[in-house]
Amino acid sequence: MKKSSPLVLTLVVAGVLSGYAQERADLFEKNRFFEAELSLAKIPGTYMIIDIGERTVSLKARGQVLRKWTIARTRSWGKSVPLKVFKMEKKSALSQPERPNITPGKEDQKTTDKEKKDSSDLGVLELKDMPVHFSLHFGQNVHISVKPRTKRFWPTLLNVGKTISWHTILPLKTLWFALRKKSFTEIELVMPSEKDAQAIYWSFLDGHSTLIFQPSR
Secondary structure, eight states, X not given: OOOOOHHHHHHHHHHHHHHHHHHHHHHHHHHHHHHHHHXXXXXXXXXXXXXXXXXXXXXXXXXXXXXXXXXXXXXXXXXXXXXXXXXXXXXXXXXXXXXXXXXXXXXXXXXXXXXXXXXXXXXXXXXXXXXXXXXXXXXTTEEEEEEEOOOSHHHHHHHHHHHHHHHHHHHHHHXXXXXXXXXXXXXXXXXXXXXXXXXXXXXXXXXXXXXXXXXXX
16 A cells, blocks of 8 residues: 655645635635624615625615625726725716706696606606616726626627727726826626616715625635
């Protein structure tokens, strides 16, 4: 019976220790994420969780999930996002939706049953007008772009344009920030459908507290 060589035993032990160390690092990282979310759950109001590892976007309040969307695919460029609470500063899109101006008063104006129904369905009616391609800006040069999987011609064409931009504009942007001794982060979320992308746009509010969890592996 052949004996195991010292080299083989050393490699096995090193592999076990390495795996154990990585597992501890992952657990520590996850605990930090839970602690950060706990600080948000204690505050009244809703907040957003973008979990790159689990590929989910969640609208939550007091730790309870109100809405959750699955991310079909994701990729990132630049520096990893620090595990901290960000404020969503603004949304940008090629075509920004505009809410109609509603003048209060006019008590003599009667409202029909159909108008009441249309008013109650305002959220649904506005949802379809939300853009399917947009970016979320969080300050500190952290940006998240959102696009859907789609078969429609114009959204597909725009997806192609964004892919080309990813491989051309971002390298130039990296060089520009490097010359200025600054860093930036660009994360792309590809949603399963246009409705998913629109719902995320609708759910994100200016100033929304957001936790972006980007695991190290």
